[in-house]
Amino acid sequence: MSQINKKYKNNKQSKALVKVKNKMNKKKIKPNDKDEDLVIGNIPDLNKTTKKNLPKIIQIKKNTKKLKREKELLSKLNSEEKQKAEHILKVQKAILKSQGQKVYNEKSLKKRHKNMQTKKDKSRMKWESIKNKEQKNKNKKNKKNKQNKKNKQNNKNKHNKK
Incomplete structure (x- = not known):
């Protein structure tokens, strides 16, 4: 067992107190005695310094x-x-x-809107052309497969007739 566990074996409150103190030390929480910080004008607006990056x-x-x-x-x-x-x-x-x-x-x-729209249109056209090419290739393959199947069936029919 660690020293803390041995020292505060039966006392749960003191264990909790030690944990809180450790957290305060880690975060370096310092109490503020000044009442001036409570005035709204003195509180800095943290959102002003950070830029919001919207698309x-x-x-x-x-x-x-x-x-x-x-x-x-x-x-x-x-x-x-x-x-x-x-x-x-x-x-x-x-x-x-x-x-x-x-x-x-x-x-x-x-x-700016026009430029963004042209970029969108170009990319859309590019993707459409790629999809069209893929579709054409699939159609060609399907046609070839169908023709091959028909030829095979015709050949089988010819052999069966003989």
Whole structure:
């Protein structure tokens, strides 16, 4: 038996206490005495530093949906409110750019979507051509097999007639 087991053979609470202390030592948990950390403004946003890597297609779709919503909102507003809203949107986009995120306008999104679609189409065409070739080869083999079977049957029939 180990020393801990010998030392605390009959005392389960002390065993549990030792385990907790060992875990605290491993994780190096330090108690925080500062109340300032409880203020929401002082807590760092951990998600801002990590970039979320979404697939390009999903990013494009999200951005296009966002632009459509923005257009709908702007079309409903008056001229003064529209100017304010446009200014707010510009500020939001500038903030996103400063955080390292990419902000796209309508032209660039359409271009990106078109490029992604052409790549998809090319790969689809490639796979379709491969499948078609395989299907043709199978059909040729099947035809040859059928012809061979017919020839064999004809030969058997000829021999049987004689």
